[in-house]
Amino acid sequence: MSRTLPATRLLPKVIPGRESTPFAIPCVVAISAAILCTVSGCGADRLVLDPQATAQLLEANQTTIARSQKPENEPAKPSGKHGCILDLVSYEVTAPTGSEVAARIRATVNNEPILDEEVREAIYPYLAATQSLPEPERSTRRKEAFEKELQQLIEREVALQDMFAKLKDRGNVLDKLKEAATKEFDKKLRELRRRSNVKSDEEFKAMLRAQGLTLAGVQRQVERNFMAMEYMRNRILPAIDRITQQQILEYYNLHPEEFRVQDSVTWQDIFIDAGKFPDRGTARQFAEQLAARARAGDDFLKLVTQYDNGDSSYRKGEGFGHRRSEIKPAQAEAPLFQMRDGEIGPVIELTNGYHVIKLVKREYAGLKPFDEKTQLAVRNKLQQDTWDREYKRIMNDLKRHASIEVSTSTR
8 A cells, every 4th residue: 555654754874875975076977877777667688597596486476475574684874963865846965954863764665764865866867967957847857857766766665575575485596686686786887987987996986976876875776676677577577478479470460550661771872072173074983983892892881981071971871861752862862772782873973073872771662571570579569568567567566565655745
């Protein structure tokens, strides 16, 4: 069940790993964005547990066990003289009055608190990105981001509590999952340090502190996100695996509008500016030489990089337009729709120069064939639909049986 807290409550101490510092240095916003993906939106690669562990996990999901009220025993420790509080009106960080150490509870899931600080850490990139927006748009955007992230943290907590309750007697599965979560954090940390180009541990920690993050807090979030996602994936996996080839074929037959394609071309272009040559004859001769080199096997993209005087080099050599009446220059349209994939066309003459063209791929009007590529696309679509449906069903059931309290106080 879900209900609203009458007012925001204060904890006398903060939970380890959730300490934060005021915002600073928006230029390193990618740090928190890169590693604090949420349980419902994270796109991490799926963990493949060993067959026995996976079987135990799936078997456990079929067993009804009382939900744990506290998935983890986390000793509290002070965060300093003053705690940080997030003002839900301005979404700025301020220090509470008085000398008590305080952490503001925004929600509880079966008495397990979710703090304002956690939500703020996760939405820091959005706060920085909206800093220059005028009011009231800035506050509206930040409020939306806060509420969305809070719901995702609630869903993560619900999933984790269910996971710990169902797997409490299967320590080997939990140990494997926790070990995999730690490895996931280590991998993300290595990638982040490489991209950040920091030279020392202290410099890296300083970059985190500038965003109100700590290494311990980041590790906690990454590992809990990973475990919650893996738990949900393993619960949903059986439904995804039940998708059959017959279902894929039926979807293809029942949704022809999704597989209808228009006549189009993907092509490459080199423009030779006649004004850069002594005369037009010399310019044309050079264009013909480039076409001959391309027909002989020279890399067309390298020729584009070296010799193009137009704008296709800014599109990695791609010609402008794909469908009829969109092609520019228009003089290239007719030959392009008569060429074969990979063919180098005739040199196209214009008043200001010459175009050397190559047809990369032709798409013919009609339905996409029911080939391996189309079948894979349909399977991915059905898998995503199944994931969305099952995730919503499972999460609604978990939340219905949980005690969830959310504070709407802005003070």
